[in-house]
Amino acid sequence: MSYRRPDIVARAVEVLDTYGLADLTMRRLGGELGVRPSALYHHFASKQTLLAAVADEVLARGRAPRDTPPDTVPDGSWDDRVVAVCTELREAMLAYRDGAELVATVHAFGLGAAAPGRDLAAALADSGLDPALAGTATRTLLHFVFGHTLDEQTHLQAGSAGAIEDQPRERSDFAAGLGIVLDGIRLRCRVAPPPRG
Amino acid sequence: MSYRRPDIVARAVEVLDTYGLADLTMRRLGGELGVRPSALYHHFASKQTLLAAVADEVLARGRAPRDTPPDTVPDGSWDDRVVAVCTELREAMLAYRDGAELVATVHAFGLGAAAPGRDLAAALADSGLDPALAGTATRTLLHFVFGHTLDEQTHLQAGSAGAIEDQPRERSDFAAGLGIVLDGIRLRCRVAPPPRG
DNA sequence: ACCTGAACACCGTTCAAGT
DNA sequence: ACCTGAACACCGTTCAAGT
Numbered sequence: 001m002s003y004r005r006p007d008i009v010a011r012a013v014e015v016l017d018t019y020g021l022a023d024l025t026m027r028r029l030g031g032e033l034g035v036r037p038s039a040l041y042h043h044f045a046s047k048q049t050l051l052a053a054v055a056d057e058v059l060a061r062g063r064a065p066r067d068t069p070p071d072t073v074p075d076g077s078w079d080d081r082v083v084a085v086c087t088e089l090r091e092a093m094l095a096y097r098d099g100a101e102l103v104a105t106v107h108a109f110g111l112g113a114a115a116p117g118r119d120l121a122a123a124l125a126d127s128g129l130d131p132a133l134a135g136t137a138t139r140t141l142l143h144f145v146f147g148h149t150l151d152e153q154t155h156l157q158a159g160s161a162g163a164i165e166d167q168p169r170e171r172s173d174f175a176a177g178l179g180i181v182l183d184g185i186r187l188r189c190r191v192a193p194p195p196r197g
Numbered sequence: 198m199s200y201r202r203p204d205i206v207a208r209a210v211e212v213l214d215t216y217g218l219a220d221l222t223m224r225r226l227g228g229e230l231g232v233r234p235s236a237l238y239h240h241f242a243s244k245q246t247l248l249a250a251v252a253d254e255v256l257a258r259g260r261a262p263r264d265t266p267p268d269t270v271p272d273g274s275w276d277d278r279v280v281a282v283c284t285e286l287r288e289a290m291l292a293y294r295d296g297a298e299l300v301a302t303v304h305a306f307g308l309g310a311a312a313p314g315r316d317l318a319a320a321l322a323d324s325g326l327d328p329a330l331a332g333t334a335t336r337t338l339l340h341f342v343f344g345h346t347l348d349e350q351t352h353l354q355a356g357s358a359g360a361i362e363d364q365p366r367e368r369s370d371f372a373a374g375l376g377i378v379l380d381g382i383r384l385r386c387r388v389a390p391p392p393r394g
Numbered sequence: 395a396c397c398t399g400a401a402c403a404c405c406g407t408t409c410a411a412g413t
Numbered sequence: 414a415c416c417t418g419a420a421c422a423c424c425g426t427t428c429a430a431g432t
Contacts, residue, residue, distance in 0.1 A: 026406060039416050047406065108347050133373065139348065140341060140374040147340025150305050176330065177337040183384050184377035223425060236397050244425065405424055
């Protein structure tokens with residue numbers, strides 16, 4: 001049974017948060033679990049597969065509890081939902097050391113971390129945009145959130161001293177950047193020209 | 198004299214393009230140069246420093262020849278120049294295997310690849326945007342170009358077979374995504390409402 | 395100044411063999 | 414089914430010693 005997989009992933013999250021992504025090695029994780037590194041290959045085909053599972057776990061933990069059942073249509077306007085998904089994604093990655101680097105890498109290589117993209121696509125499906133443009137918009141939003149949060153976390157972790165005054169600047173920068181992308185999208189989903197005044 | 202540094206970087210670009218970023222190791226590069234790996238540490242303090250130099254070389258080679266002297270104000274409207282810088286950045290990274298991964302990583306860690314950011318900031322300085330927003334806009338554009346091109350190059354290199362039909366789809370997707378971000382920026386730099394008609 | 399030789403402290407992955 | 418033991422083919426980096 002794949003019954004120990006969750007335990008291995010949970011330990012891997014601990015190692016990630018404590019020592020960083022560079023020190024999350026198969027040998028170190030094995031040592032932490034009291035097991036030879038080769039034993040891990042009975043549960044995961046490769047290190048990349050393991051990292052994908054860790055990225056998905058980080059995202060799952062950062063997911064706000066939804067009071068609506070899974071197959072209910074989410075409430076709120078499509079753009080409010082886009083902001084919610086992007087904000088949640090950023091916060092999920094910031095919650096663990098090197099979280100942004102891990103999730104962005106796993107996503108870039110197509111191994112996992114696909115949930116935020118699905119959520120964004122679902123929200124944009126209600127925007128009235130044609131499917132091709134909605135796909136472009138989804139990817140553009142993801143690139144923004146990944147890129148911004150990677151920068152933010154790198155700078156945050158670089159100087160633990162100056163982190164106190166960097167945090168608010170970056171926080172508003174996230175909102176401002178997201179606003180830029182979102183307005184560009186909004187401009188394309190009105191069939192009629194925007195109302196003047 | 199640092200007279201061999203350019204030779205080392207040139208060889209490193211060859212190794213990158215032939216074998217990929219994962220195989221661009223100090224040991225392999227040393228072997229390619231007929232030298233022990235430890236000899237490289239007389240020219241570069243670390244592998245990261247070397248990679249930064251390689252990234253800057255890739256960007257320099259992709260730079261279109263400018264017929265204007267360095268300290269001349271570039272011609273064209275600010276947004277045309279933004280499109281030019283982003284297009285050139287994408288093409289420079291696509292010109293070498295794993296170019297996007299290399300340049301994006303070096304930039305994220307703040308080790309190099311700073312020229313495109315400077316060029317974008319210079320263009321946006323003429324947009325009438327206030328400096329803080331211009332900084333946000335610069336970073337948002339960079340995140341888009343890095344993220345898009347990383348995706349594009351990964352998919353391009355994954356299937357060499359289907360690359361023929363993927364290329365045009367991605368090419369127009371780049372223009373479309375850039376258009377979204379650029380329109381969001383334009384919306385913020387008009388003090389007066391846009392002229393109707 | 396530039397490079398060698400040799401070492402240090404690691405990696406991911408495979409696989410026969412044990413239980 | 415799950416893990417050990419041992420190996421294979423590598424890493425980045427340091428540093429005394431050579432020329």
